[in-house]
Amino acid sequence: MPICFPPAFVKGCGSATQACGWPAFQWQTRGLPAPCPNGMLPTNQAITREKTRQAMPAEGFVTSGSSRCDHSRQTQVIPTSLLQRLSLLFGCAGIVLGTAVANASSPASRDLFEIHVRPTLIKHCIQCHGETEQEGGLKLTSLDALLAGGDSGPAIVPGNADDSLILEALRFESFEMPPAGQLDDPVVNGFASWIKAGAPWPEDLILTPMPIITEDDRDWWCYQPIADPVVPDVDDDSWCRNEIDRFVLDRLKQENLRPADEATASQLTRRLHFALTGLPPTCPPPSNQQNADSSADDWYEAQLNELLSSPAYGEHQARYWLDLVRYADSDGYNADHARPHAHLYRDYVIRSFNEDKPYDRFVCEQLAGDEIDPGNRDALIGTMYLRHWIYEWNQRDVEGQWQEIISDITETTADVFLAQGLKCARCHDHKFDPLLQRDFFALKAFFTPLLPREDFPVADVATREEYIQQLEKWEAATESIRRRLHEIETPALLAHATREGVDKFTDEIQSMIASRPCDRTEYEHQIASLASNQFDLHPDKLPEYLDGETETERQHLREQLAQYDYLKPKPLPTLAFVAGDVGPHSPPTLIPDQDTSPIDPGYPTILDPEPADILPIPAVLQSTGRRSTLAKWITDSNNPLTARVIVNRVWQQHFGRGLAETASDFGRLGTPPSHPELLDWLATRFIEDGWSLKKLHRRILMSATYRQSSSRPMDDQIAEIDPQNVWLWRMNPRRLSGEEIHDAMLVASQEMATDKRAIYKNVKRNKLDPLLAAFDFPDRVRSQGKRHRTTTSPQALLLMNNSWMHDRAKRLAKEFAEDSVDELVDQIHPRLFHRSASEWDRERAAGFIAAYPSESDDANDQEAKTALLHAYLCSSEMIYVD
Structure with a gap:
C-alpha cells in the first residue's frame, strides 16, 4: 500500500524534512515518480524500479546527473508520527543509492546513517565543511575527516556521543550548528544513536553536495542536442523561395497571419547593400520594368553574390x-x-x-x-x-x-x-x-x-624546436655569468625605475619583480610581468648607478658573455599584443x-x-x-550551443531580432526562440556547409521572408496577435548604425576614396567619436550582443549642427554648383535614396530654395543649395532602410 504524506510535505521544489533530512523535491530531481495530487507517493518497489531506470547513463552530448535544490529554500518539518514509516522507506532508498555499510552490525545501524546522518550532513553541513570550504578547519565528508576533526578537535568519538563535538553543536550546547537554526530532536537523537552504535559508515564513501541541476534544467531548449527537423509541408507554398520560408509560413498560418508582399526592386537593392556591406548602392536604381519583374531571382542573386565577394563585406x-x-x-x-x-x-x-x-x-x-x-x-x-x-x-x-x-x-x-x-x-x-x-x-x-x-615568436614547431635546443646550449654555457649580472644589475635598475617605480608595490610583488624569470613560479611570473607595465628601466644608465668597482666587474662579465655569442640562436620574428x-x-x-x-x-x-x-x-x-x-x-558539432548562437546572431543582424531575442543569453532570463525548429534547421545546415558564414548569409537573404515589404500596416488583428512582428509577417525597417551613417555620407559626397570607413576609426574608450556615440556606439568595455536603438534629441541636433555634416553638404553643393535645382534633384535622389526623383520631389526642392532666407536674389544660390543638400543628408529616408 502506498505511503501517504501530508500535501504540505510534497509541495514544491525546496520543501524538505528535518526529521529525516531527505528533501521532498528529490522525488522529482532524482528521477523518482512524482507524488500523487493527494500527497500519495508510490510504493518503495515502484520507486526502486524507476530509480534504476533513471540511473542508466544518458547518451549524447548532454550528460545526466543528480540534483539538489537551492539552499535558500524554506525547510519544512515532517511530523514525528511518520518516522517509523520513513525508516522503512529510506532504508530502501539507501539500497537504491547503492551504499553498503562496511562496519554496520545490523540493519538498524544502517538506517541510523541513511535516515539521520547522511542527509543531515549533505543538507546542512558540507556546504561549509566540504571539499571546497572547511570552516574552522573541519571537513565532514568522510569518516576519517570526522575522526580527524578540525581546529577544536575530533568531531566524533565513536561509541561516546556525549564527548562528540558535533553533537554538542547540533544540541546548541557550544557551537550552534547549523547556523540556520537548531534541528529537531529526532534528528539530533538519531545522530547520537549513530555515534553510540560506533558511527558505522559506508566503505569508501565521500559525501558530496547534491548539484542543483534538475531534469527541468536539462530540458531547457538550448541544452538539447541540435535537431535536424523536417521542413514543414505547407499548403499554397507559392510564396516560399526556400526552406526558411516554409518554417515561417507554417508558423504564420498557425497564428492566422499571412506574409507581406515583396518589397520593390529598389528597396531590396538598398536593403541588400546595407545588409552585406554597410554601404549604399552605387548602381543606378532599377527601372519601372525591373520593379514589375522583381519576382525574378537572377538580378537579386547576382547582386547578392557580388556583395559577398566585395571587400566591403x-x-x-x-x-x-x-x-x-x-x-x-x-x-x-x-x-x-x-x-x-x-x-x-x-x-x-x-x-x-x-x-x-x-x-x-x-x-x-x-x-x-x-x-x-x-x-x-x-x-x-x-x-x-x-x-x-x-x-x-x-x-x-x-x-x-x-x-x-x-x-x-x-x-x-x-x-x-x-x-x-x-x-x-x-x-x-x-x-x-x-x-x-x-x-x-x-x-x-x-x-x-x-x-x-x-x-611572441612566430615560428612553427620544427623551427621552435631548433631554436630552443640552441638557446639551451647558450643558457647552460652562460648560467653563472648571467646569474651574477642579474645580482649586480637588477637591484640598481629597480632602485632607479621611473614612471610609477616599484617601491609602492607590496614587498611580495617587489620580490617577484626582482627574481629572475627562471626562478619564479608561473603565478609569480604572471604578476611580475603585469606589474612591469607600470615602470621603466634604464640599463643604459647603469654606469651612473653603480660604483666604479662594481661597474668594472659588470663590464668584465659582459665581455665574457659576448664570447658565447656564437652559441646564441638567431632571434625569431616576434609579434606584440598577443597572448600565450x-x-x-x-x-x-x-x-x-x-x-x-x-x-x-x-x-x-x-x-x-x-x-x-x-x-x-x-x-x-x-x-x-x-x-x-x-x-x-x-567547436564540436555536438555542442548544442555554438552553432545556434552564431546562427541566431546573423539572423538578428538581418531582421533586427534574433530567433532567440536575447542573443547573448540563452538561459531562463532570456527569451526562448520564436521558431526553434528553424533555428535548429539553420544550425544543422551551417555545420554541414563547413561553418561557412557567407553561405548562411546567402541562405537567409535569398528567402522570401527577408524580401518582404516593411510598409505593410498593422491592422487590429495583427495588433492583437503579434504587434512586435515576432512571427515575421513583414520586414522590420531599421535605422542605420552610426558607422553606416558616416559611410553613407562619404559615399554621397564621393569622398570614400580619400577618407576611411568608420570601421577604421580609432576606438578610444573614454572619448568615442561624437557621431558614432550619438547613434549608440558601445563603449566596448563589456561584450555587447545587440546595440541599443535609441531615438534622442541629441541625434537630431548633431545631424543639424555638426560641422562634419555641413562639410559634406558643402562638398555636394560645390559638385552641383552649375546645375539647376531640377538637375540637382534628379541626380541626388538616386545617389542618396536609390530611387528616381518624382515631380513632387522637384516641386518641394524648388519651394525650399525659394523660401530659403538669403541675401542673394540668385535662384542658383549656393547657400540655399547647401541647406537643401544638408536637409537631404539628415532626412529619415537617408538614415533608414525599408
Whole structure:
C-alpha cells in the first residue's frame, strides 16, 4: 500500500524534512515518480524500479546527473508520527543509492546513517565543511575527516556521543550548528544513536553536495542536442523561395497571419547593400520594368553574390564581431592609454570574414592560435581576442586586477560563443540557470595560465624546436655569468625605475619583480610581468648607478658573455599584443574566500560534468594545451550551443531580432526562440556547409521572408496577435548604425576614396567619436550582443549642427554648383535614396530654395543649395532602410 504524506510535505521544489533530512523535491530531481495530487507517493518497489531506470547513463552530448535544490529554500518539518514509516522507506532508498555499510552490525545501524546522518550532513553541513570550504578547519565528508576533526578537535568519538563535538553543536550546547537554526530532536537523537552504535559508515564513501541541476534544467531548449527537423509541408507554398520560408509560413498560418508582399526592386537593392556591406548602392536604381519583374531571382542573386565577394563585406561584418569581443584601441579607465597594435586584430577579423574562414577555425584561432598553429601569423593575431580587457596602468593591486582580467575573459567567452551568462556564477550558483559557481571557475581554469606577450615568436614547431635546443646550449654555457649580472644589475635598475617605480608595490610583488624569470613560479611570473607595465628601466644608465668597482666587474662579465655569442640562436620574428600561456604548467584556480582544492578545467556541469581531458601539445610550445582543448569543445558539432548562437546572431543582424531575442543569453532570463525548429534547421545546415558564414548569409537573404515589404500596416488583428512582428509577417525597417551613417555620407559626397570607413576609426574608450556615440556606439568595455536603438534629441541636433555634416553638404553643393535645382534633384535622389526623383520631389526642392532666407536674389544660390543638400543628408529616408 502506498505511503501517504501530508500535501504540505510534497509541495514544491525546496520543501524538505528535518526529521529525516531527505528533501521532498528529490522525488522529482532524482528521477523518482512524482507524488500523487493527494500527497500519495508510490510504493518503495515502484520507486526502486524507476530509480534504476533513471540511473542508466544518458547518451549524447548532454550528460545526466543528480540534483539538489537551492539552499535558500524554506525547510519544512515532517511530523514525528511518520518516522517509523520513513525508516522503512529510506532504508530502501539507501539500497537504491547503492551504499553498503562496511562496519554496520545490523540493519538498524544502517538506517541510523541513511535516515539521520547522511542527509543531515549533505543538507546542512558540507556546504561549509566540504571539499571546497572547511570552516574552522573541519571537513565532514568522510569518516576519517570526522575522526580527524578540525581546529577544536575530533568531531566524533565513536561509541561516546556525549564527548562528540558535533553533537554538542547540533544540541546548541557550544557551537550552534547549523547556523540556520537548531534541528529537531529526532534528528539530533538519531545522530547520537549513530555515534553510540560506533558511527558505522559506508566503505569508501565521500559525501558530496547534491548539484542543483534538475531534469527541468536539462530540458531547457538550448541544452538539447541540435535537431535536424523536417521542413514543414505547407499548403499554397507559392510564396516560399526556400526552406526558411516554409518554417515561417507554417508558423504564420498557425497564428492566422499571412506574409507581406515583396518589397520593390529598389528597396531590396538598398536593403541588400546595407545588409552585406554597410554601404549604399552605387548602381543606378532599377527601372519601372525591373520593379514589375522583381519576382525574378537572377538580378537579386547576382547582386547578392557580388556583395559577398566585395571587400566591403568583411569591413561591415567585422563591426558586429568587434562589439562582441569589446575591441578598442585604448585601455579604458581614466588614463585610457593607446594600444598601438590592436588594429592588427581588427584587420584580422575583416580578413577572416572576407575569406569566409570557417567559423570553427575562426573561433579556435582566437582562443588558441598559438597552440594550434604557432607558425601562422594570422592565427597568432587571432589570440589578440584575449587582450581586449580594460586595464589600469597605475593599479597597485596587481593580483586583484589580474583576477579581474581573467574573470572578464571567462565571462566574455561564455557570452560570445555560448550565450551563457556566467557572470552571476562567479560569486554563487546561478539563481535561475543551471550554472554553478564551480562551472565559472572550471571555465576560468582554461585561462588561468594566460600570459600577455609583447614578444611572441612566430615560428612553427620544427623551427621552435631548433631554436630552443640552441638557446639551451647558450643558457647552460652562460648560467653563472648571467646569474651574477642579474645580482649586480637588477637591484640598481629597480632602485632607479621611473614612471610609477616599484617601491609602492607590496614587498611580495617587489620580490617577484626582482627574481629572475627562471626562478619564479608561473603565478609569480604572471604578476611580475603585469606589474612591469607600470615602470621603466634604464640599463643604459647603469654606469651612473653603480660604483666604479662594481661597474668594472659588470663590464668584465659582459665581455665574457659576448664570447658565447656564437652559441646564441638567431632571434625569431616576434609579434606584440598577443597572448600565450605562462608555461607548460598552470597556476592553481581557486574559488576566492574558500579553503578549496584547485579547480580543474571543465565545462558547464549541465553539458559535461567531468573535468576536461586536456589535449597534448608539443612540449616546445611551452603551453598547457588548455585553451586548444576548450576551443575544440566549443567547436564540436555536438555542442548544442555554438552553432545556434552564431546562427541566431546573423539572423538578428538581418531582421533586427534574433530567433532567440536575447542573443547573448540563452538561459531562463532570456527569451526562448520564436521558431526553434528553424533555428535548429539553420544550425544543422551551417555545420554541414563547413561553418561557412557567407553561405548562411546567402541562405537567409535569398528567402522570401527577408524580401518582404516593411510598409505593410498593422491592422487590429495583427495588433492583437503579434504587434512586435515576432512571427515575421513583414520586414522590420531599421535605422542605420552610426558607422553606416558616416559611410553613407562619404559615399554621397564621393569622398570614400580619400577618407576611411568608420570601421577604421580609432576606438578610444573614454572619448568615442561624437557621431558614432550619438547613434549608440558601445563603449566596448563589456561584450555587447545587440546595440541599443535609441531615438534622442541629441541625434537630431548633431545631424543639424555638426560641422562634419555641413562639410559634406558643402562638398555636394560645390559638385552641383552649375546645375539647376531640377538637375540637382534628379541626380541626388538616386545617389542618396536609390530611387528616381518624382515631380513632387522637384516641386518641394524648388519651394525650399525659394523660401530659403538669403541675401542673394540668385535662384542658383549656393547657400540655399547647401541647406537643401544638408536637409537631404539628415532626412529619415537617408538614415533608414525599408
